[in-house]
Amino acid sequence: MYLTFRMILALHITGIVIMAGTTMIDYLNFTTFWQFADAGDNRAFGLIPLMARFGTFVRTGAITIILTGIAMFVLDKGAVWTQPLFKLKTLLVIALILNGVFIGNRQGHKLRETVMAHAAEFLEYTTTIRESMSQFYPVQLTLFFPDHFNQYDPVQFIRN
Numbered sequence: 001m002y003l004t005f006r007m008i009l010a011l012h013i014t015g016i017v018i019m020a021g022t023t024m025i026d027y028l029n030f031t032t033f034w035q036f037a038d039a040g041d042n043r044a045f046g047l048i049p050l051m052a053r054f055g056t057f058v059r060t061g062a063i064t065i066i067l068t069g070i071a072m073f074v075l076d077k078g079a080v081w082t083q084p085l086f087k088l089k090t091l092l093v094i095a096l097i098l099n100g101v102f103i104g105n106r107q108g109h110k111l112r113e114t115v116m117a118h119a120a121e122f123l124e125y126t127t128t129i130r131e132s133m134s135q136f137y138p139v140q141l142t143l144f145f146p147d148h149f150n151q152y153d154p155v156q157f158i159r160n
Helices: 002-038 043-075 083-117 127-144 155-160
Strands: none
Touching: 002 043, 002 127, 043 083, 083 127
């Protein structure tokens, strides 16, 4: 039983690393895309297909986190539910998923569709999407790493 729990815990941590790491990489690509776009560099268009692939990794990480979390909860017979930190972690995971589904995923699709539909003049069509996504990533990363971001700017934290 102990070995099973440890293996599930290792998978759980792997899911967290996949989801958080992919979100960080996606955020860096997002900022690079806008740096290229603002400079009029056509390399921005080359990042669009790459950015579209990150969702699969984030969803895989989220599913892994949820399934292994449920498995550990069942193996523990729900004893962990008495700990306030566990309840907080559960709320953070729910917030991550909702933020990702309702803001990140939708805005990411809108951005990619708008850029492809209005290739030459996409900047004027994507202002609100850019603002929304510029708020999405710091929120998402703060939910992953709440202790690290209360004093730091997320972009500086990632680049350092």
